Amino acid sequence: MQQTDQVFQEMVNRAQSWEKVGDRRYIFLRCYSMMSANMPVAIQEGRFAHPSWVATLMLRFADYYFDALAQYDQNPAHAPAVWRQAHDAAKAQGTHVMQNLLLGVNAHINYDLPLALYDCLRSDWAGLDETQKRLRQNDHETVNQIIGDTIDAVQDTVVEPLSPAMALVDRLMGRMDEWLLSQLITAWRHDVWNVALQLLAASDESQRHQIKKEQESRVLERGERLCDP
Template sequence: MPHDEVEARMQALVQSWEESSDQRSIFLKCYLMMTRNMHLAIQLDEFRDPDWVDHLVNHFAGYYFMALEAYEQDPAAAPPVWQLAHRAARDPDLIGIQKLLLGINAHINYDLALAVVDMLKPEWGELSDGLQEDRYVDYCHVNEVIGSTIDEVQDQVLEQVMPAMELIDTLFGPLDEKVISSLLGHWREKVWHYAEQLLKAMDVEDQVRLRLELERDAIKIGHTIGFTDRA
């Protein structure tokens, strides 16, 4: 899906959800901001292989839309970590930052590993050490784009649903943004290593085991964010 179509589809959903007070808009509005900033960074030639990064960004978005479509048709058909995030968006006992982080958790700690594997698998056996490094460096540069977006997300998304965030931002300045940026960077580093393990897995049993482990870890993080039982 071309990046302009990705952004347009996200924007339409955000508008619809905001009009209907559906708080799934919290995560998606954040994701739209980050996606726009990623496309801008690509246009500014910030990556070693901008075409590869552009393909990854748009392919990654496809996982979000697939999970959403599955949930809309039959909630039980969506990946469990996304079931958790979508249910949480409608939970009045959870605050905005929890709903945001639950969406980010599902998309980074589950979807991203699968998207990276999809992108690297066709070329993995032929990539030189230098090209593997290029892929990793580009992947890591995304952390900087995310970090530069967090303040915007806090101002335009979280403060709308959590007025106290403005006070927190005033009292602590960039500290809270650095904490969130560091957390997401940690998650993305772990995801890269999961992707490498999946790419190196020689048989189907190992691949299935790793994918289930990936899913379990994401669900565990989700329950921690949402303060829910793991049962």
């Protein structure tokens, strides 16, 4: 778990440094770090059928985030368009905390995750039987529960300090608003599993590239809707 701990600490350090200077990119990264912190605990509790695969996926998933961030910081034009959209919005004036959060979630789950899943499944997917494939999918879906368990803390510690009105929503709706966000993320993660399966089934790199471009377009379109006031 040492490498996982290092990645988590990098998330925490980066989010803290951004928060100190008012860089609203910390909003998504705080959320991401809180959810990531719960993953090693779940692994140690035996919640996954293939814990080593989950740990590898977690690290590969984080690689996509930090690689895109490095590209954006060096030259925004070189970053993936979905991350350019999210980071640009975080730097813009007047965006709501939930827009900043959901744009990051949109880019990371809907764009990065199917690529990370493909990377971590492609070497052995063809050799797995249907039961083994289902266990991989079950592990993917178990993460949904971990995310759901984290959302209430994210709202309390990240969202509400920036948007006191959300505290009123929380009091009026109880856990309903957290449930709605959890259901949204679960639906997105269900969709990207299917995108990963499409990538695995692609006959050649050209077809995989087309699948990636189509997914990128869907993610950008969703991001544009999230950016609307």
